[in-house]
Amino acid sequence: MKVQKFSLSDAKLERSPGQDADIFVGNLVDERHGGPVTIGYGRYAPNQSLTETMAVHDTMIILQGRLSVSTADGTVTAGPGDIVYMPKGESVTIATEGEGALTAYVTYPHWAEAHEG
Amino acid sequence: MKVQKFSLSDAKLERSPGQDADIFVGNLVDERHGGPVTIGYGRYAPNQSLTETMAVHDTMIILQGRLSVSTADGTVTAGPGDIVYMPKGESVTIATEGEGALTAYVTYPHWAEAHEG
Structure with a gap:
């Protein structure tokens, strides 16, 4: 694969x-x-x-809005420009309030394969 | 490692x-x-x-400003909310103009180890 640039409009968002x-x-x-x-x-x-219990290592970058991530250890709240790292095996609850949120994510390994496996 | 949230102020930026x-x-x-x-x-x-010739697979998310990434195949320009994926092995020139840029990045594998190796 070559260098590629993506914008939100390139993504087909599905549930x-x-x-x-x-x-x-x-x-x-x-x-x-x-x-x-x-x-x-x-x-x-x-x-x-x-x-969800994380099947992969997931890095979320918050682009708009705000969300919280809760684990047994507590809750972090993240807004625009913040990064939330959720390692494989962690049990997390991701929640939004009135604003909702837009994120970019990078997972290792592939998320779909981990879910099917 | 547990779930963690980071903000720009948590990072020690060095050349x-x-x-x-x-x-x-x-x-x-x-x-x-x-x-x-x-x-x-x-x-x-x-x-x-x-x-640089990419030693790792690097995903950049542009948070502020604007940058371009040029390869033998051409140039892409990315602004806030855009993602640039630079696979390992690609030769890239990353450049800014008048605005500069702030990015978040996720690399696989680890960048420091790949550079030392």
Whole structure:
């Protein structure tokens, strides 16, 4: 794969698998492209919540809005320009309040393969 | 490592190794933390340029400003919210004009180890 530049408009956002909240993700780079990481954008509507045990190491960069990530150790809240690192194996609840949030994410290894496996 | 949230103020920005342009990087997560990826922030002053053959797969998210990435195939320009994926092995020139740029990056594998190796 070559150097590529992506914008939000390049992503096809679809409801994140295995949950029915208004949380939508769109991969731009993934297992189809031969590299080691999955890259995409995520959009969280206001007042949504998603609880998950991380199947991959996931780095989220908050581009707009605000979200919180809660674990057994506590809750962090992140806004524009902040980074949240969620290592594989951690149990997290990602939640939005009134603003919702737009994120970019990079996972290692590929997210779809880890979920299917 | 646990879930962690980082802001720009958490990063100690230092001149990017092996070059003397006004380009500064600060790792927040790297080989010291036991995971597979390096995560950090990068700040590019205006009118800087850096040419490099990628030692790692590097995903840059542009948080502020604007930068261009040129390869033998052409040039892409990215602004706030855009993502640039630079696979290992690609030769790139990253350049800023009048605005400079602030980025977040995620590399696989670790950047420092690849540079030393």
